[in-house]
Amino acid sequence: MIRDITIGQYYNVESKLHSLDPRMKLNAVLVFIISVFFIKSYVGYFIASLFLLFCIKLSNVPIRYIVRGLKSIVFLLFLSVFLNLFFTEGRVLFSYSFFVITYEGLDVAVKMMLRLIILILFSSLLTLTTTPMELTDGIDYNLSFFKIFKIPVSDIALMMSIALRFIPILIEEVDKIMKAQISRGVRFDDKNLIKKVKAYIPILVPIFVSAFRRSNDLAIAMESRCYIDSDNRTKLNPLAYKKSDYLAYSFLFVYLITIILVCRL
Amino acid sequence: MDNSLNSQENIIEINNLNFSINIFDDDENIKNEIILKDINLSVKKGEFLCLIGRNGSGKSTLAKILNGINLPTSGTVKVMSISTTDEKKIIDIRKNLGIVFQNPDNQIVSSIVEEEIAFGLENIQVETSEMRKRVDYVLKYMGLYKYKKQSPNKLSGGQKQKLALASVVAMLPQIIVLDEPTAMLDPKARKEFIDLIIKLNREKNITIILITHFMEEVIFADRVVLLDKGEIKKIATPKEIFTDSILEKYGMTFPFPIRVKNKLNQFGYNINNNVITTDDLIYAL
Known part of the structure; x- marks a missing residue:
């Protein structure tokens, strides 16, 4: 049936990640993305991947299903690897006619690839575990500070x-x-x-x-039906943080501290 | 029935209402088109009023004038003694006068049934706990409770229209205006819907203004208003209007039992003029 098409890529199962508050998930994605951009060492990537795998485990979404989402960025992935691999200057590792691969190039290419894969997988986890309605609700709450700038x-x-x-x-x-x-x-x-x-x-x-x-x-x-503006409205199901959300926040905090410590070393 | 209503207050009062719009004609000139002309009508609390008339007779425009979506060109419209031109109090009117439109798909805002019913309540800032109570009550009253977490897209046409009615009822209005609500429904869903309206009228004493093309629905009304080309041609009880030839003059047909009765009388039978419903007819025969 044509009307059964689901919008977005919500994966309908029950899990701890599904039941979290959408605001918490949005914030977590934001924090995680920023943290990944600060990572410089392989240890950091290892920790980030561990955190990612742990979240995937909690989400009850089959890992194959998530990885399938990478298909759409395969081209982008190859492009960035290609550019970094061949066009970074430094100590020569391997050369054949005008192909030159450097140590630095290899290093940057691998890191860039890891970074992209981790980012895509983590953010797709958000849309997989949150319905579009929850997501709009979460965005509504999370971005409400923009109202100061008169953004509706x-x-x-x-x-x-x-x-x-x-x-x-x-x-x-x-x-x-x-x-x-x-x-x-x-x-x-x-x-x-x-x-x-x-x-x-x-x-x-x-x-x-x-x-x-x-x-x-x-x-x-x-x-x-009395709609005037959407600011002064009450809600049937107002978002409320639960115990599990605070737990998730503290877990995110621990992850962030670890990453910061690793980056310092 | 009419006498008992007379003692009650007028919940809607329309005096000398005119409504016209400017449109471009074929030569790009602005032309003033009169939609409603010299409308005088008062509706009493708890009344069941039917508005009938051909397409383009101004029925739907009248509905939108009642809650201030369209403002009168001249004349006054007062709902519960509040003028619809009073911008500060227009919300009070809309709180008390709900409209159900023809196409359910075009009036449902939310992607979840219970959120849809809550939409109006959220707008008038009802407390969350009170809102929850009202939403659950209305869902049960309308027989939609088991669908409360579903998407409206998965409901049938009849259920969607019930949902649209439910979300109006949740606001506890005094008056409900229904603009051809059954036009897109199948006969069974239509009957269920009309029964629901009658139930609301009798149990909750909600004033009903039903705009319709189906003469079978007119039978249940206390009074019928016949509109043609923006003018009121007749205000009468269903009995009176079905014994008058004015209906056919303005492009309406009689309901089935009346048609049978008229035909039988033509053939020399003598059937009582009080016959309106199928049951009446069977009894008379």
Whole structure:
């Protein structure tokens, strides 16, 4: 069924990581990313990987499933390894005609690769264990300090959640319009790229029109239900830190201290 | 029924309402189009009112005028003695006058059923504990409790429309306006929905204004208002309006039992004019 498409890559199992507060997870990702950029030694990377593996273990998401997420960055990975490997100057390790590999180049390339892999895996862990709704809620809370700069954080969060709600509806509509156009003889299977792109115009136009109409209807419905602005609203399920969240925070803190100590050495 | 209502206060009062909009015609000139003309109507607390009329007769516009989404061009509209032009008090009107629109998909904001019901309550800043109580109560009352953690996208059309109604009911309104709520439902879901509206009207004494194309739904109303081209053509009880030829003049059809009765009378039977529902008809036969 087309409406069963899940947005994002949420992996639906129960685990300690799934039940954590989204704010905590967002903060943890932020702290972890910063810490990884400060790591300079292999020991540091080892500790970071240990922490990552521990989190993956807690998440109950199969490690294969997570690693599959690296597929999309394989090209980026190779590019950075290639550039660092061949274009870093230093002591020569190996040379063949104009290919020159240096000790420093190898060192930088390996570290860069480790850094990228660790970063991607850790941040994908966030989207794997947090539903998009929780995520918007967490962003709403976490970024609320931006309100001082008159940035409408709550409005943006509400916009995100409305967009998420309408994605399946619009997908269904695209499906309907596509079938309607096919029945009138539009071909979407043409080999010619230009013709193929042109075939999508009769889909885009009606979908835009209908999306605008829907948003007008929704705006009226929201206003009818007393919506004025999203700042002065109460919540049905306000986010509240639990014991496990504090535990997670202290664990994160221990990790951070270790990393700082390792970097000092 | 009418007499007992007379003693009660008017919850909605519309005086000399006119509403027009400026539109561009084919030659790009601004043209003033009159949508509603000289509307005078008062609705009593606890009343079940039906608004009928052809497409483009101004029914939906009237609904949006009642809660101040559209403001009258001239004339006054007062809901619970508050004028809809009073910007400071418009929230008080919207708190007490909920609208359910035609397409459930376009009025559901949240991705979770219980959050959807809470949306209006969050807007009027109801305390979290009170909100939880109301949401659970309304979910049970509407028979949606088992879906409370689900996504509205997984509900059927009838359930979605019930959810839209539920989220209005949760705000404890005095009046509910329903703008062709059953237009997109199948016959079974339509009947269930109408039964729910009648239940709300009788049990909770909520004033109902139902805009509809289905004459079978009109039968349950206390009064019927017939609109055509922005003007009120007739205000009457369902009985009166179904014995009048005015309905067909303005493009409406009679409900099935009435049609059968009229045909039978044409063939020389003498069936009582009080026949409105199928049961009445069977009894009369």
